Amino acid sequence: MRTRRIVTSVLTGALVATTLAAWPSAAVAADPPATRSFHTEGNPILGDGTYYSADAAPLSVDGTLYVYGGHDEAAEQQGGFEMHDYGVLTTTDPTSGDWNLYADNLDPDEVFAWATGDGAAYAGQVTRGADGKFYWYAPVEWDDTTVPNRMAIGVAVSDGPLGPWTDAVGEPLLTWTDVFGTSTNGQEVIDPHVFTDTDGRVYLYWGSWGVARMVELEPTMTATTGAISTIPGLTGFFEAPWVFEREGTYYLAYDWKQGGSECTPSNYQACIAYATAPSASGPWTYQGIILGGTSATTVHPSIVEHEGRWWITYHTKDAVNGGHFRRSIAIDEVQWDGDRILPVVPTRADDPAFRLTDNVALAATAAASFTEQPPMTLRSINDGFRATTALLPPDQWGNYRGTTSSNATDWLQYTWDAPVRTGSVGIEFHRDGNWIRLPASWVVEYRDEAGDWQPVQGATYPTATDAWHTVTFTPVTTTALRATFRGQDEGAYVHSVAVSEWEVYAVQAESLPDVDVATPVGTAPVLPEAVRVGGLWTPVNWRPVDPAQYAAEGTFTVEGRALGQSAAYLVATVHVGGTVDPGGDDTTAPMVTVAASGTSGEDGWFSSPVTVRVAADDDTSYLTTIETRVGAGAWTATPDARFVDVPVSAQGETVVTGRATDAAGNQSTEVSRTVKVDTGAPTVTAALDAATRAVTVGGSDALSGLAALEYRFDGMGDWVAVEPGAVVQAPDMLPHELVVRARDHAGNTATTTVSVPLGDGAQLQGNVAPYATPTTSFTSGWEAVGGLIDGTNAWGEDDASKYGASWGTWDRVGEQWAQLTWDFDVTVDRANVWWYQNVPDAQNEGLIAPRSWVLQYLDADGTTWHDVALTSGEYGRNSEGFEPVGFAPVTTRALRIVAQSWGEAAGQGSVGIREWQVGAVQADGVVTPVAPTFQPAPVCTGTATVTIPDVEGVLYAIDGQDVTGTVEVAADAHVVVTARAADGFQLADGAVTEWEHTFTAPECEDVVVTPQVPVFTAPVCTDGEAGDGSLTAPTVEGVAYTVAGAAAEGTVVVPLGGTVTVTARPLDGFAFPAGPQASSWAFRADAPDCAPAQAVVPGTVRITGEAQVGETVRAKTTDWQPDGVRLAYAWFADGVRLDGVTGDRLTVTPALEGATLTVRATGFGAGLVTASATSEPVGPVTPADTGWRLPWD
Incomplete structure (x- = not known):
């Protein structure tokens, strides 16, 4: 591998290697202005759909948490990533909900001259070097087109955590060639994470597609040193390693994936797992999953300590109009059990x-x-x-x-x-x-x-x-x-x-019931799991109850969401220290039902294992004790249940019996159900008599019995019922595929297929491609060779819903061929090819219509291929419908398409075909109708169109009236187009002559409106007495506000101590932004404290610690009254307040050198009059300790 050049001089590099650990940290550059500041009530951090971010990488610096992330810019229906730049979210306290966004903080296209800037700014990370500078490790696309994968890791550097950023190396730090050399097998070089160990050594981790790797970095942060190694021990690793150290244990969090597992049932999903090790280089031991899959396919975890608390970041698609390629960053607190990370429960601002x-x-x-x-x-x-x-x-x-x-x-x-x-x-x-x-x-x-x-x-x-x-x-x-x-x-x-x-x-209930609950002082109320709504038990989700609400005698209310009731919340009144009426005696027994679920057939038979649910419903007890019995076996009791599921897989008949007892001891009658299971398929046979071209069919079933035996030819028309032993004759002399299907009473089916050969002297007509056997030069594993000719399109019919499966060759390039071979001679003179293209030509990947192609036929010698002689059409590249060509008639047993791919390197544009039709030579005067084209209305107020083909000898009609050209019809019209032969012509055998189509008119979009929050006026004290509260619903066009189902007009009284829920819904023709089409707000008129306010009695405040650059000083307070008073802090340097420092600690920065420090403490709290006290000054602040002393000092 290449070792990246070290940017500093040799002498400086030597000093870094020997004395860097003793240098003081450099001053952090001032933050630039934020793009926007906002407040959030929870996850995702920024969820309004204005900015999508992913791949979070947090860094805590001087009391501020910086969360670096990629920027998702994909359109709503774009099925791929579009990421051109990086942004940063910052906060001093994640629990505050106050954040800043710095959008477009790093644009790789501007910083890295070697990057393409083609929308692949994937998961990066920022860390601080020993020199005090900040280094951003960004995986972006390299402009070198000679490597199998161009993702490479670059390094940008800045004096501050928010830039400005410059290229720290001048070329990629790590590329495919560095990791895999000349091999074409490997994984993308993405998802970097840099970790600085406690001894000052620095390591770079990365990984994707199931393989994690690491390599050591030079102290300069811009060059690798030593060998690259893979990281074993990470069970289920998929991508995104993140390493940190806590109390001597090393942790590695990552995207975990095992397709088909409970956590990732799909192989497109990921959860968060972690491993631990005694050192930064391992060995790693898998510790388990700590966060299940989110709504997004990946999660990209990171875990960081900030101001004494630990946080985990990940991403979801929970933002407004979010998606897998429009993700948003979320953050939750991490809790520990010793050295073990406890499972994290993702939180939401809008809890579903x-x-x-x-x-x-x-x-x-x-x-x-x-x-x-x-x-x-x-x-x-x-x-x-x-x-x-x-x-x-x-x-x-x-x-x-x-x-x-x-x-x-x-x-x-x-x-x-x-x-x-x-x-x-x-x-x-x-x-x-x-x-x-x-x-x-x-x-x-x-x-x-x-x-x-x-x-x-x-x-x-x-x-x-x-x-x-x-x-x-x-x-x-x-x-x-x-x-x-x-x-x-x-x-x-x-x-x-x-x-x-x-x-x-x-169905919405007319009203929701009142709920009353009693509880002793200091005991959490037991709220009912379900209540009766409209005569039915309805489960309720109750909001959490603050322990302070039941700490003393009195009453309070709790909101709950009754399942399926969207008009308002259910309200429970809790009587603390009181009682409620328990109601009368319960003398009614539960009602029991026994139901079977599975794949059902006829006469009570099932073709799958069955789940028998024994359920009980009681007027008074939501939960009962349910007993079940299978056959003559013993009873099995399940207490506190709504139902019990009994699995039945035994073949034949099984009897399941159930009964239930409620809390009052009332027992139901016994209810039984007989379940019949047959999971075996029937037998089906079809024997061809080659001489007569007739087929004898048969079928039987040993358990549930044969219910039907059916056949049909060529997958067309209705199934025809026959008796076992029947002889089925081919309808004509043409080749046919006969499908015979047997079905038993349980619903199991079995089919067999017989190919009926071409009869002697038969004349082929129409599309003869389905009679052929397709072969190809190569077929991608997820495509189908049979997709070449499996469509049901009429000749030349450009209907994408009918072409069936497709054939494709990605990621192969160069010359590719597809061939049709018949068992008999065919005479053909035309073909239709529908090319498979899923990206624009300029994108040059996936499947693209070929650069060129030619149609060839096999000579009678069985080895020589000849180009056909075109008589009409051209070798075009149509991927929106069929590309037709006509040619001089040829008699052959094979045709092939030889195509040159659009792309030149593996992974670029490959050849694919949606459907291929081949037409037999037609006798003079024989015509084959071409299907019309149905085009829906472009807008809800427009018209749909039917385009009639121009085919010599064919007349078309719509609903019985002859038509030509383009015909406009209503946007929601149902039309039937028919074709017939003109005088002097006749239709080819088997030609399609009728097309029926129902247009769906586009919906006129509703006007989008946003409901506004009602204005609530809390109760106030008048002459020492508390009054009622009130609310006023705003006037918003298209929005209706209701209270308890009635329109909210004027001022609505909220009784003292009571709760009123206001619900907003859009009127007809209007809609709320994407999401729930109802918004509710509950306003509670809590009684204000009308007693005279108590004043805070200030105690003392003093500064402890050493007033020296690099140290941390702390505010110590004593004797503040009353008990429970809360304190806020403000720090001053030479009498000037320090912005953003509000805690009881201050990290002394170089900018404070020489200053005198003071801190002001302010006491506050509910019902208290605030008061403040200021400490004695300390200082002046002395310079930082250099870490060494001269002998004579």
Whole structure:
């Protein structure tokens, strides 16, 4: 490896190596003006969506915490990082909520002449050198295009923690070549962290993609020394090492990832773990996870001590309009148990547990018949995040099992601890470029009182992808909802489905009940876990209670969020030292239901293991003792439960019985359910008679019995039911693929496929590509060779929803080929190619239409290839639809496309194809219609269009009326386009002649309005008596304010000691900014202390410690009255107040040399009249100790 040059002279370098540790710290340069100052109530630190930041790296300097971070600038739907510069957040006290932002503090494009500035300013870190200067280690893109990966670590330097910054080296400190030499295998050189050990030695750590490394730095901070080494012992390491030392133990925090684990079910997620070691170089011992995954895919941890307290930073996507590429920094305090870091619970300014919402899915337990996990996740469907920004796999549930799955349906299920009443749901589907498509159909079912599944009534089910759908139905009361999705068929196989969010909306109660609770003085009140709302048990999240509220007799109120009730908060009145009416005797027994959940079929059969839920509901007791029994086995009791789940996996029939007893001793009757399980697939057979081209089909099932045997040809049309032993004849002499499917009563399916060969003398017509076998020069692991010809597009139909999977060759470049081979001769004269391109040409990565290409056919000799002779079209690069070419007819058994990639180096633009069609020569007068193009309205007030192709011999009509050219229709029109042959022409066999399309009109956007906070006037004392409080709702266009469901008009009285909640909602045609569409504020009229105020009696204040540069002095106070008085401090130098120094300690800086110091203490507190006292002066401040003395001193 190269050792970076040392910027200072040789002599200076020698002095640094021998005496640097004894030098005093240099004065810190004054901070520049902040871009903005703001106050936050919690995480994320800056969450209003005006500035997105990530990859936090904190540094504590002279009482200020500097949090350095990258700047996320990606657009809402941009699926990649856009990071051009770095910013800094600063505070003196994270608990204060007061922060400054210094945006664009370091721009690598301006500081590093060797950097490209192409939006890859990844996670960096700032540390202080022994020379007092500040060094920013920034991984940015190098302008050297000869290395496999151009990310390199640069070093910027400054006299102060906020710049200005200059390049400290003049070239990268660490590059791919330094780490991997000439090898093309390795990991990005990113995520640096520099740690200075207690002995003054400095180490650089970095790591990504599962490998952490370290190397020692010279004391100059700008050159490496010694060998690079990998770091073992970091279980689950993914990236972002951060090293620190505490009380002799070394800690390394990092992004932890194990796809499919409980913490990271998706391989796109990360948690925070740490390891410990006896030295900065290890050996490291894994200690566990301390913070679970956040809403972002990565977390990038850092841990730092600031003013005697420890803090951890990370990032989330919790800011307004945030996303995986629009992240925001968060900070929480770290607690210790000896040398062990305790698990960190992330905090939020807007705690979702108390957010008013009618979406009860947030509190449901989600289940699925199957989840592709990783990379997708089940928990994504009710995590509260709609798809407002670019999605990644962990944002979705999906049932992808591969492109050869015949599994037709899968379900998602929500289960609640207590019944909910709902009449609507919301959902969003997604598709990808591979096998995930919109569902063919779907249905919502609810579990009734008997535990059986019933379809909801009155619902319609839209299936469009990438759009939010709200589905309403007749309200039901249930403990579970299930949505079952039917995938789209393609041949013998079924496409997958993906859902990003599924919301369930509670019917709103007319009113919320009053809650009264009694508790002894000094004992925390026991607030009810659930209350009766509208006759149903409704779980409640209560706000925390301050111990001071129950320290003495009296009453106070507590707010709680009742699940699904968005109009207002529930209010509990707590009587401290009092009693409440316990109510009458309970003589009613609980009601028990026994319900089965699994993949259900017919006649009570299930095709999966089953979870049997025994649930109890009681009018008086929210929790009961539930007993369960399987078959004739013993009873098993579970106390304090709403339900008990009993797993059943035994094949055949199993009986589960349940009963419950409430707190009063009332016992229910026994309720039983018989569960039938058959997880085995039926058998299916199909035998081809080559001579007659007929197929004999069969099927059977040994347990639940055969329910259906069906067949269809070429994945088209309806399935045809037959009996076992039936003989199925091919419909014509053309080649066909016959799919036979057997289904048992439990719902298990099995399929088999038979290729029916071309009949003697048959004339091929239309697109003959599906009859061929595709092969290629190379196929990326996540693409499909079969994607070349798996689409359902009509000839030349530019419909991206129909091209199926795709073929791609990334990261290969150069010449690539795709070939179609037939088992028989074909005579063809035309082709359509839809090129696969996912980035602009200038970006030169991913998949890009080829620089050039040619179509060739195989000679009859079986080895020689010839270029076709084009008669129409050209070898174009269309990636928005098919690129058509015509050529002189050829008879062959193989065609191939030979393409030259757009890119020239690995990882640059590679070749890919969405779909490839090949047309047979048509007899004179035979025509094949080309599909029309459907273009939706560009805006909600515009019109949609249907573009009719110009095909000789083909006439088109819309709803029976002949049309040509471009036809305008309503933005939400449903149209049917038909094609027929003109006089003197005839349609090719099998030609598509009808296209049906329903346009979806764009929604007119609501006017965005922001609710304003009502004005609250607290109670005041009049003649020694406290009066009521009051509030006034502001007047904001498009916003309605309500109190207890009624409009808040004029002045609203808030009774003394009472609480009034005001709720704001947007009116029709208006909307709040992204997020909850309701805001609530609770105003409590606390009684003021009307007694005469007590004055603070000042005690003494004096300065202790040595008034010398580099030392810390402290204010010592005694005899201040009354007890509990709080003190604030102000420090002065020669009578001039020192800005920003408000604690009881002062670090003496060089700027204070020669000054006389004083400190003023001010006593304050609730109900107290403040008073102050000033210390005697100390000083003047003496120079810093040089660390050595001359012999005669």
